[in-house]
Amino acid sequence: MADIALTKKDFTSDQEVRWCPGCGDYSILSTMQSFLPEMGVPRENIVFISGIGCSSRFPYYLETFGVHSVHGRAPAVASGLAIARPDLSIFVITGDGDALSIGGNHLIHAMRRNVELKILLFNNRIYGLTKGQYSPTSEKGKITKSTPIGSLDTPFNPISLALGAEASFVARSVDSDRKHLTEVLRAATAHKGSALVEIYQNCPIFNDGAFDSVKDPSTKEGSLLQMVHGQPIKSAKYGVVKNDLHFEVKPLDQINEVDIIIHDAHHPDPSYAYALSRLSGSELEHVPVGYSAMLLDRVTHHWSTPNLMK
Amino acid sequence: MTKPVVALKSVVIRFAGDSGDGMQLTGDRFTMDTASLGNDLSTLPNFPAEIRAPQGTLPGVSSFQLHFADHHVLTAGDAPDVLVAMNPAALKANIKELPKGAMLIVDKDEFTTRNLQKVGYETNPLEDGSLDGYSIHAIPLTSLTVGALAEVEISKKDAERSKNMFALGLLTWMYHRPTESTIKFLEAKFGKKPDILKANLLAYNAGWNYGETTEDFANTYEIAPAKMPAGKYKNISGNQALAHGLIAGAQQSGLQLFLGSYPITPASDILHELSKHKKFNVITFQAEDEIAAVGAALGASYGGALGVTTTSGPGIALKSEMIGLAVMLELPLIIIDVQRGGPSTGLPTKTEQADLLQVMFGRNGECPAVVIAASQPSDCFAMSLEAIRIATTYRVPVFYLSDGYIANGSEPWKIPNVSELPDLKVEFARTQENFLPYDRDPKTLARPWAIPGTKGLEHRIGGIEKADKTGAISYEPKNHDFMVRTRQAKIDNVEVPDLHVDDPTGDANVLFLGWGSTFGPIASAVEVLRSNGEKVAQAHLKYINPFPKNLGDVLNKYPKVITPEMNLGQLALLLRAKYLKDIISYNQVRGLPFSTAELVEAAMGVING
Numbered sequence: 001m002a003d004i005a006l007t008k009k010d011f012t013s014d015q016e017v018r019w020c021p022g023c024g025d026y027s028i029l030s031t032m033q034s035f036l037p038e039m040g041v042p043r044e045n046i047v048f049i050s051g052i053g054c055s056s057r058f059p060y061y062l063e064t065f066g067v068h069s070v071h072g073r074a075p076a077v078a079s080g081l082a083i084a085r086p087d088l089s090i091f092v093i094t095g096d097g098d099a100l101s102i103g104g105n106h107l108i109h110a111m112r113r114n115v116e117l118k119i120l121l122f123n124n125r126i127y128g129l130t131k132g133q134y135s136p137t138s139e140k141g142k143i144t145k146s147t148p149i150g151s152l153d154t155p156f157n158p159i160s161l162a163l164g165a166e167a168s169f170v171a172r173s174v175d176s177d178r179k180h181l182t183e184v185l186r187a188a189t190a191h192k193g194s195a196l197v198e199i200y201q202n203c204p205i206f207n208d209g210a211f212d213s214v215k216d217p218s219t220k221e222g223s224l225l226q227m228v229h230g231q232p233i234k235s236a237k238y239g240v241v242k243n244d245l246h247f248e249v250k251p252l253d254q255i256n257e258v259d260i261i262i263h264d265a266h267h268p269d270p271s272y273a274y275a276l277s278r279l280s281g282s283e284l285e286h287v288p289v290g291y292s293a294m295l296l297d298r299v300t301h302h303w304s305t306p307n308l309m310k
Numbered sequence: 311m312t313k314p315v316v317a318l319k320s321v322v323i324r325f326a327g328d329s330g331d332g333m334q335l336t337g338d339r340f341t342m343d344t345a346s347l348g349n350d351l352s353t354l355p356n357f358p359a360e361i362r363a364p365q366g367t368l369p370g371v372s373s374f375q376l377h378f379a380d381h382h383v384l385t386a387g388d389a390p391d392v393l394v395a396m397n398p399a400a401l402k403a404n405i406k407e408l409p410k411g412a413m414l415i416v417d418k419d420e421f422t423t424r425n426l427q428k429v430g431y432e433t434n435p436l437e438d439g440s441l442d443g444y445s446i447h448a449i450p451l452t453s454l455t456v457g458a459l460a461e462v463e464i465s466k467k468d469a470e471r472s473k474n475m476f477a478l479g480l481l482t483w484m485y486h487r488p489t490e491s492t493i494k495f496l497e498a499k500f501g502k503k504p505d506i507l508k509a510n511l512l513a514y515n516a517g518w519n520y521g522e523t524t525e526d527f528a529n530t531y532e533i534a535p536a537k538m539p540a541g542k543y544k545n546i547s548g549n550q551a552l553a554h555g556l557i558a559g560a561q562q563s564g565l566q567l568f569l570g571s572y573p574i575t576p577a578s579d580i581l582h583e584l585s586k587h588k589k590f591n592v593i594t595f596q597a598e599d600e601i602a603a604v605g606a607a608l609g610a611s612y613g614g615a616l617g618v619t620t621t622s623g624p625g626i627a628l629k630s631e632m633i634g635l636a637v638m639l640e641l642p643l644i645i646i647d648v649q650r651g652g653p654s655t656g657l658p659t660k661t662e663q664a665d666l667l668q669v670m671f672g673r674n675g676e677c678p679a680v681v682i683a684a685s686q687p688s689d690c691f692a693m694s695l696e697a698i699r700i701a702t703t704y705r706v707p708v709f710y711l712s713d714g715y716i717a718n719g720s721e722p723w724k725i726p727n728v729s730e731l732p733d734l735k736v737e738f739a740r741t742q743e744n745f746l747p748y749d750r751d752p753k754t755l756a757r758p759w760a761i762p763g764t765k766g767l768e769h770r771i772g773g774i775e776k777a778d779k780t781g782a783i784s785y786e787p788k789n790h791d792f793m794v795r796t797r798q799a800k801i802d803n804v805e806v807p808d809l810h811v812d813d814p815t816g817d818a819n820v821l822f823l824g825w826g827s828t829f830g831p832i833a834s835a836v837e838v839l840r841s842n843g844e845k846v847a848q849a850h851l852k853y854i855n856p857f858p859k860n861l862g863d864v865l866n867k868y869p870k871v872i873t874p875e876m877n878l879g880q881l882a883l884l885l886r887a888k889y890l891k892d893i894i895s896y897n898q899v900r901g902l903p904f905s906t907a908e909l910v911e912a913a914m915g916v917i918n919g
Contacts, residue, residue, distance in 0.1 A: 013770065015782065044765045049609070052773075060770045060783065065762040067612060068772025070635050073605045076597065080606030081762075083595060084568050085613040088762050106605075109598035 006037040013063045019054060024175035024201035025122065029061055031178045035185050036064075041089045048091045049078040051098035054129050055122035055201070058093040072103025075110035075119065082116050089189070092119040097127050100136040100156050107196075108165035114193040114298050118185075121158055121198045122175075126207035139282040144206075159277035162196040163270050168298055169195035170273055171291030172280075174214055174224075175202060180289060187265075187291045193298060197291075213284045225249065225279065227290025229265035232257070233276070238286060240279065247275045249286045266295045313522075315486075316529045320379030322387030323481065326404045327396030329372040330362055332474040337374025339478055339495060343487040344378045345545035345722055348535030351378040352830065354386035354903065355718045359575070359658040366420075366428045371403040380534040384834040386719060388905040394477055396420065396451070399429045410443040415480070417451035417473065447526055451476055458516035462509045472513035479517025485531050489518070539724065546723040548687035548716035549576070552646065553583035555694025557590050558726075560616050562695070563702055563734035567592045568610035570603040571620045575658045576714045577648040580620045600628035604645065608632060611641045614738060614761035616698065620646040623665045624655065626672065633707050634673045635773045637797060640748075640757045642701035642708075645669075645679075649713040649826075651901045660901025661714035663826050664877035669709040670855060670884070676794045678801040680704070681855040683711040685829035688723035690716065693852065695732060702736050704804055705756040711854075713876075715827040715903045741766040747781040755800040806853035808860040813847035814840070820916055821868035823893075825851040825881050828874050828904060835909035844917060851881070857888065865891045870916050872896055874904055 011033045019025045036046065046064040050056035052071035059066030069077045074092045082090050092110075099107045099121050110117055126144070127133040133146040137158065141150040159170045169191040173181040181199065188195040200211045213219045221236035233240040238249045239260040247261060267273065273292035280287045323340070327333045334355055341353055354375040363370030377387035392413040395401040397420040408414065421436055435441050436448050455473040456466060475496075482489060492514065500507035521527055546554075560567035571581040571594065585594040593615070597603035604619040611617030621629065626647050636643045649665045651657025669681050680700050684693040690712060697710040739745070739758035747769040748757050760767040769781060777784035778792060811821070824832045829850050836848045849864060851857070865871060865885065872894045873882045879895035886893055896912045898904065 015770070042765065043768050045763055047762050050772075059772075062770075064768050066770035066772075067609075067639070068770065068774065070601075070605065070631050070773065073601055073632060076602035076605030077609035077612070079597075079602070080568060080570055080595065080609030080611075080617065081613045082609075083593060083606070084566060084610035084615040085762065088613070105598050106602050109602065 006043065008033045008037065010043065011036045011063050013061050015060045017061050018057065020205050022202075022204035023054070024124065024203070025055055025058065027175050027178065028120075028122065028181065028199055028201065029058060031181045032185070033062065034178075035182050036062075038186070039089065039189055045087065046089045046091070047078075047081060048093055049074045049081070050093040051095075051103055052129070053095040053098045053127075054203075055093055055095040056098060072098050072101070073106055074098070075103065075106040075117065078117050079110055079113070079115045086116065090117050092117050094119065094121050095128075096121065096123045096125060096135045096137040096158070100158060100161070108161070111162055111165040111167040111194050111196065114166075114168055116193060118188050118195045119197065121196060122201040123158060123198050124201045124203040124207055125155075125210050126203050128203050128206055132206035155282055157277060157280065158196070158198045159280075160274060163274045163277060166270075167196050168193045169291065169293045170198075170277070171195065172198045172200070172287070172289050174200045174211065174289065176215060184291055187293060191293045211284065214287050223285060223287055225286055225288040227263045227265070227276065227288050227292070229263055231263055232260035233263050233288065234260055235286070240276070240288075247279060249279055263290065265291060265293055267292065268295050270294055313527070314529050316531050318531050318533050319381065320377065320383070321392065321485070321531065321533060322375065322377045322390045323392040323394070324373055324375040324390035324404060325394045325477070326371060326373040326400035327474070328365055328399065329358055329360065329370045330365065331372070331396045332471070333372045333374050333396070336474045336478045337376055339492045340481060340487065341376050341720060342491055342495075342545060343482065343489070344376065344485075345543070346488060346491060348538075349378040349533055350381065350383040350536035350538060351376060351545070351721060352383045352386045353377075353720045354715070356902070357659050366397055366399050366425050368399050368403050368429055371400050373400070373404060378533060380536050382536065382538075383721070384837070385830040385903065385906060388907050392481075394481065396473070396477070398425050398431055398435075401435065402429045402431065405441075408444065412444060413447070414441065414444045415447045415449065415477070418448040419450045419452035421448075449520070449526070454516060454520060455513045458512050459509050462505055462512065464505050464509055468506065469509060472509045475510045475513040476517035476520070479514040479519075480521045482514075483518040483521035483530065484527065485533070489514070538722065541724040543722040543724055545720050546687060547579070547718060547720040548684065548690045548712055549579040549648070549718070550583055551687055551723055552684070552690035552694050552712060552717075553580045555691035556584065556618060556644075556698070557587055557592060558691070558728075558731055559695045559698035559734055560592070561590060562731050563616060563698055563736050565614070565616040565702070565736055566610075567618065568607060568615040569594045569618045569620065570597050570606035570610070571595070572597050572600045572603045572625065574600075574622045574625050576650055576717045577620045577622050577625075577646065579717070580646065580648070600625040601632055604629040604632045604643075608636050608639070608641065608643055611636075611643050612639070612761070614759070616642065616644070616702070618644040618646065620648070622648050622650045622658075623652045623668065626665060626668055630673050633679065634675065634677050636707040637673070637677050637679060638773050638776070639771055640705045640797075640800075641759070642705050644697045644701050644708050644710055646710045646712065648717045649711060651899070657901045659714065661827065661903060662876050662899060662901060663713055663828070664880065664899065665711065666825075666854065666877065666880040667883070669711065676798060678798050679855070680706055680708040680801060680804055681711065682708065682853050683826040683851070684716060685826060685850055685852060687716045687719050687721050689829075689852075691723065691726075695734070696852075698734055699732065700804055702734065703756065704754050704800060705759060706801060706804070711826060713827045739764065739767055745769065746779045747771060748776055749779050750796075755796065755803055802856050804856055806856060806858055809849050809851065809858040809864055811847055811849045811864055812836075815845055818845040818847040819868065820845070820870045820872065820913065821847040821849060821864070822913070823849050823851065823865075823871050823873050823885075824875070825854060828876065831904035831906055831909055832874060834906040835913060838906060838910050839913055844913070846913060846917075854881070854884070862889050865889050870894060872913060872916055874909055874912070876904070
């Protein structure tokens with residue numbers, strides 16, 4: 001624990017923040033700077049490692065240790081550091097292009113190894129730093145500079161992908177919802193092992209409004225399905241119920257309250273979290289937000305643990 | 311019946327067979343038994359990239375050559391004195407290199423019409439007179455082995471697989487090698503499979519007894535131990551010596567050794583060896599790919615460990631961008647390139663020296679790194695220590711070049727006393743006011759190694775150009791120019807030992823200047839030339855970037871400088887560019903080391919030309 005309680009200011013570096021005005025990264029940064037004191041970890045024991053892209057400038061703005069590494073490779077650099085230095089708290093900051101396109105391989109292997117890393121994936125569904133090409137999370141048919149007749153590729157669902165890669169913790173939040181994002185960060189840092197946190201992040205320049213359905217007051221209440229442990233998974237207008245092997249979203253007036261799935265954030269079977277992850281389609285009509293921290297029988301990838309040192 | 315013993319000064323034996331015949335194991339066992347007798351030796355394993363190429367075909371031939379002697383041995387030998395050929399393919403692939411008069415031992419059982427046809431023999435060479443002039447011993451190895459194993463309850467196929475042990479037993483008898491260590495080895499290897507163990511032991515003994523009782527062999531041979539400096543020796547391959555050097559050096563530095571690696575021939579044995587030594591504070595991380603391997607090593611270095619990655623040429627290509635980051639972060643990192651035939655997948659199991667320019671220049675921007683190279687299997691230990699010294703003192707990436715020849719080849723290595731090892735202690739930056747991550751040591755130009763967990767040293771670094779001293783992002787033109795020059799100056803400034811020139815008379819006109827694994831063949835050629843009365847000097851570069859400070863003077867002293875390389879003249883290019891010296895480049899890229907004879911001939915051409 002730190003000797004003296006630290007404040008948000010203590011985690012703010014002297015570097016001028018250089019994101020575009022209105023970028024969702026500002027609110028994520030601010031939320032993180034506010035959250036870090038609560039972790040109770042001294043600044044010198046916290047490391048932020050990023051890849052390349054707009055979001056990957058994040059480490060420069062935090063008064064902790066930080067490495068702005070190579071495009072897509074932050075999980076690799078961070079894995080080496082985490083294995084050599086299990087005493088540190090390490091965050092990986094990445095974006096949808098960085099994590100899911102050029103760095104897809106490192107992301108999935110960090111998950112399956114359950115390395116002690118908290119991976120924050122800022123998903124703006126576009127390439128920002130290279131000025132507006134489609135990304136691996138861009139919706140099909142998206143018109144961008146590199147897809148003038150619309151993209152043909154099916155987008156990744158980062159949460160489904162992480163679960164397929166044996167992630168032990170997955171979560172989703174939204175850049176502008178500081179309270180929710182803070183709760184998710186709290187759960188992610190409390191989790192033992194790797195955690196993937198997808199954060200919907202608005203790019204006001206190249207993909208403005210991509211998340212309006214989950215931000216606009218007129219639609220937000222209906223689209224955000226709150227996953228709170230021990231509570232029914234629902235929005236103001238919809239609930240999640242069982243449908244054969246899957247879950248489905250139904251208007252509250254068409255279902256019985258008792259049929260709504262009660263969220264078990266520690267469900268031992270990842271198929272549960274996977275079924276929830278499938279509820280968010282490409283159009284973001286319904287988006288589960290919250291986290292699943294699976295109680296899996298997994299060791300974290302700490303090679304220095306005594307039983308492996310023999 | 312005791313057969314006459316003939317004393318020999320040196321022998322070259324080549325075991326050749328199908329890749330499933332266990333020739334590498336046979337050669338390896340004979341080598342270990344030879345090393346224990348105190349002969350000096352050098353080995354050359356040569357095998358296909360395919361794990362099991364089609365049986366009995368030329369591409370499937372695997373061989374192991376061993377040169378051992380009562381004197382100092384420099385190479386695995388140009389040509390065998392004895393060829394053991396387990397089938398027609400092995401005979402056909404190797405007979406061209408067998409000088410007339412040499413001994414040829416073949417498994418007669420394998421010379422069937424079908425096997426002969428497979429490799430294009432129209433008539434049986436054992437019967438058609440084409441092998442006249444060799445001392446041929448056509449032995450029914452397979453049937454003798456199967457016969458010896460009659461009492462063991464194993465399949466005929468398993469029984470036949472023991473024939474390599476029969477051959478080993480025979481050669482062991484012929485050269486008076488001890489049998490204890492091979493018996494121990496077999497017991498350890500097959501302890502859990504008693505029938506297989508029994509079969510191997512019986513076959514081994516049967517081979518030995520066959521030599522003793524048959525009239526086919528008139529003599530046995532003895533090679534007295536070589537005179538070597540006093541000490542305890544261990545027969546060691548280059549990859550093993552390199553791994554041991556890394557462990558010893560990490561211990562001397564007080565750092566945890568972190569290896570990030572992705573399996574690749576011929577470097578994987580370093581990963582295998584290091585993974586056995588966790589008790590020496592070694593962490594091995596088998597990464598998902600080459601990039602992650604070097605990335606994890608760099609991450610570990612950032613955290614205060616000694617980050618190392620091992621690979622071969624194709625892996626270097628993948629790692630390049632991360633190495634560029636290491637150059638920018640100015641952190642210690644050791645990148646081991648066990649070179650193989652290229653380009654692309656090339657010749658995975660064969661040797662070559664063609665990655666030199668890749669490691670020198672294969673990165674974007676002005677991106678200098680240190681390059682060093684080992685010259686022999688046993689030298690790999692010392693060069694590991696050097697790689698660690700340079701990487702930690704100057705906080706730079708160090709490329710450490712080996713190649714397939716020295717990686718897999720072996721020779722006796724004098725085990726050093728720990729007290730003889732250099733002090734490589736490392737100091738991390740300590741808590742301080744106004745910490746500047748890119749402030750430099752005036753002598754080494756190294757920046758502080760400021761590891762996470764040190765209060766007050768929180769800082770951010772990355773691949774973007776940094777301002778001098780503060781390390782903050784800077785796009786300022788003058789600063790970039792300054793930082794580019796500073797990173798170059800740091801490498802140029804690395805202290806390396808002067809180049810030693812071996813020139814006994816001091817007035818040679820011709821200098822042999824090599825680097826890497828050509829040391830043995832060049833030294834061997836120099837011995838021959840000098841014994842023929844020629845005056846030649848020899849020098850061998852282990853430090854290529856930066857070059858030794860006296861290299862320019864050495865080059866100026868000799869009117870003619872020959873540089874043999876297993877590439878098309880990569881060192882020669884560097885030497886010409888830097889010293890404007892017209893190097894005489896002598897090259898081959900056959901995937902095999904130079905022979906002594908070809909280097910002697912090349913030198914004579916220069917001397918007379």
